[in-house]
Amino acid sequence: MTKPHILVVNVFYAPFSYGGATIVAEQVAQSLLQSGACFVTAVSTCSRSDLQAYSVACTEKDGVVNYLINLPPDRKFTEIYNNPQVTEILAQLIDAIAPNVIHMHCLQDIGAGGLSVAREANIPVVLSIHDFWWVCERQFMIRPDSRYCNQNPIDIDTCQHCVANRGATKLRSDYLRRQADLADIITYPSEFARGLCESSGFAPGGGVVWENGVRPPSPAFFAKQKARRARSSAIVFGFLGGPSQIKGWPLVRQAFSDIGRDDFAGILVDGSTDGSWWQSADITTLRGTWQIQPRFEQSAVDDFYAQIDVLLFMSQWKETFGLAIREAVARGITVIQTDSGGTTEHSGVDREHLLPIGAPATALTKRLNDVLDAPPFTQLLPVRTYDEQASEFLSMVAPLLAK
Numbered sequence: 001m002t003k004p005h006i007l008v009v010n011v012f013y014a015p016f017s018y019g020g021a022t023i024v025a026e027q028v029a030q031s032l033l034q035s036g037a038c039f040v041t042a043v044s045t046c047s048r049s050d051l052q053a054y055s056v057a058c059t060e061k062d063g064v065v066n067y068l069i070n071l072p073p074d075r076k077f078t079e080i081y082n083n084p085q086v087t088e089i090l091a092q093l094i095d096a097i098a099p100n101v102i103h104m105h106c107l108q109d110i111g112a113g114g115l116s117v118a119r120e121a122n123i124p125v126v127l128s129i130h131d132f133w134w135v136c137e138r139q140f141m142i143r144p145d146s147r148y149c150n151q152n153p154i155d156i157d158t159c160q161h162c163v164a165n166r167g168a169t170k171l172r173s174d175y176l177r178r179q180a181d182l183a184d185i186i187t188y189p190s191e192f193a194r195g196l197c198e199s200s201g202f203a204p205g206g207g208v209v210w211e212n213g214v215r216p217p218s219p220a221f222f223a224k225q226k227a228r229r230a231r232s233s234a235i236v237f238g239f240l241g242g243p244s245q246i247k248g249w250p251l252v253r254q255a256f257s258d259i260g261r262d263d264f265a266g267i268l269v270d271g272s273t274d275g276s277w278w279q280s281a282d283i284t285t286l287r288g289t290w291q292i293q294p295r296f297e298q299s300a301v302d303d304f305y306a307q308i309d310v311l312l313f314m315s316q317w318k319e320t321f322g323l324a325i326r327e328a329v330a331r332g333i334t335v336i337q338t339d340s341g342g343t344t345e346h347s348g349v350d351r352e353h354l355l356p357i358g359a360p361a362t363a364l365t366k367r368l369n370d371v372l373d374a375p376p377f378t379q380l381l382p383v384r385t386y387d388e389q390a391s392e393f394l395s396m397v398a399p400l401l402a403k
Contacts (some may be wrong), residue, residue, distance in 0.1 A: 004401055005039040006032060007099035009090075009114060011106045013044035014061045016068070017274060020323040021130035022248065024189075024376060024386075025105045025211050026064075029055030031390035033063055038394075041097050042066040043090065047073055047107050054085050056093070067093055081172055082110055094121060101126065101397050104183070108133050112179035119182045124400035126393070127183035129193060131320055134176050135200050137169050138162060140317060146245040148317035148357065154200040177202060184400055190342025193320035210396070211345075213389035215301050216325045221331060224306035235375055237266040237368075238308035238333075240324050241315065243281040248314025248338065254361035257285040259368055266290040267307060305331045310371055314364070315339035316357050321361055322346075330383040334376050336367055348381040 008029050012022040032038040051057060054070040058065065069089050079086075090110075094102070094117055102118050118125045133139045136159075142147045143162050149320045151158055156173060160166035180186065180203050187210035188194035200206045241247030255313045256266070265288055270277045278292045296304050311328040315338055322343030328335050329348035337343060339354040355363055 003036075003038055004100040004397075005041065005098065007094065007097055007102045008040060008042045009044075009065075009102060009104045009107070010042070011045055011065050011109050011391060013042040014064070015059060015066075016044070016046060019106075020107045020321070024130070024389075025103075025128075025321065027213070027215065027298065027386040028390045029064060030062060031387045032393070035387070037248065037389065041099065043069070043093055043110075045071050046071050047071045054089060056089060069110070071285075074255070075109075076199050077168060078172070079109050079111070081107075082113055082175055083111040084113065086111050086229040087117060090114040091117045091121075094118065094123065099123060100401060103128065103393075106130055108139065112176055113230050113249065115179045115182040124184040124397070124403070125182065126185045126187065126397060127180060128187045128189075128402075129197060129207075129320070130189065132193075132196070134180060135173070135197055137172060141247055142317060143153065148246070150160070150318075151163055152196050152199065154196070185396055187396075189321040190344040190345045192345065196318075196341075202247050208396070210392060211384055212323060212326070213323055213384045213386040213388070214323065214330055215298055216383070216385050217331045219301055220300040224302065225331070228306055229309075235264045235310060235372055236308045237264065237310045237312055238269070239270060239312045239314075240269045241313070242271055243275045246316050248312075248316050249281075251314050251316070251359075251361050252312055253283070253286065255364035255368060256287055258361060259287050259365050261369075261372070262287050262289075264288045264372055267304075268292045269295060269304070270317065271295045275292055299328060302331075305333055308333060309375065310334045310336060310378070313340070313343065315343065317341075318357075326383045329381045332377065332380045334371065336364070336371065346381075347365070347385070 007026055010022055010025045011016045014026050029040045033040045042064050044066055048070055051070040055070050058067045069086055102123055104125055104127045115125060131139055132141050135154050143149050155168055159169055163169045186203050186207045188207050189212045191209055194207045194209055227326060239252055241249060243249045268278060270292055276293055283290055311324060311333050313325055313335060318341030321341045325335050325337060325343055326346060338357050353367060
């Protein structure tokens with residue numbers, strides 16, 4: 001047969017990228033495209049006042065044409081997960097593109113109606129779950145008080161304490177579960193993510209773990225790392241989480257304010273698209289020398305990690321994967337992390353020193369002092385690459401294409 005045409009559907013896509021799941025969607029698509037095994041097209045969203053509501057714009061980056069559906073800002077609650085207008089646009093695009101397989105990633109704002117469209121068109125669908133949007137109205141299982149809800153399994157009767165309308169939440173849950181049943185394959189990035197979703201009644205027994213890859217270090221990375229360490233022996237910490245409670249910033253701030261020494265440096269990465277994350281955050285109490293840097297593209301991953309010796313991953317919720325952790329251990333960067341779900345499912349996890357979610361700042365301060373007193377330059381660890389992830393995707397969809 002001719003090369004299959006893969007349609008990637010994700011709320012964001014290059015050149016308008018945001019978030020780890022988007023990175024995975026883009027990088028896997030690029031690996032598939034560059035291998036010569038597939039054609040790839042994308043559908044994503046935007047929200048621009050200078051464009052008509054529900055109009056479709058078209059752009060292209062790195063050989064992937066991306067159709068952007070322009071969403072109005074005043075959509076109803078139900079239209080976030082089931083928007084008939086978006087579904088109709090998807091139907092028209094799918095008819096025009098005529099893909100052989102549709103790979104659906106994060107569907108918040110797009111809605112799950114595309115699964116029905118695909119079934120009606122007899123096009124197989126791979127649905128990749130990246131977060132908890134399918135089982136949690138609030139997407140990340142974060143309560144209104146910014147604390148992790150810690151349900152496992154998830155029970156709608158407990159959710160009513162976090163949502164505005166239990167009935168609306170139940171309707172949403174029932175609809176999304178019905179739609180997910182239309183997927184041919186459902187993937188999760190970790191055993192933790194699959195276990196929590198399936199135990200909560202979401203497509204029980206139907207999921208597979210399809211672990212995310214990362215961009216591997218280039219040979220030039222190690223020269224950059226060595227040169228920086230030769231210039232200064234000071235340990236440099238890196239934090240990519242943003243100034244939020246759920247990413248552990250209050251814990252980081254308190255620990256570095258109380259540490260009582262200054263023989264180190266730190267880098268805070270502003271992952272926002274407009275450089276707004278750290279504008280109002282107070283970092284004046286932090287000991288050591290700190291700087292704020294703007295977000296970086298995948299092409300600059302090596303440049304960032306060559307600057308740091310220790311990655312701080314202080315997430316206060318149970319995440320599904322932990323992309324930055326894998327990027328770090330693939331480059332010999334020490335990781336200080338919390339016991340945060342799927343983030344611990346890697347060969348380099350230091351289980352003896354995992355910080356429990358909710359641990360006091362004193363626990364982190366002790367770990368920081370240990371690292372500063374005896375820098376544990378970590379051995380390079382093998383980590384799956386995006387090319388390997390893409391190859392596994394082709395193996396997964398081969399039976400679907402053969403039908």
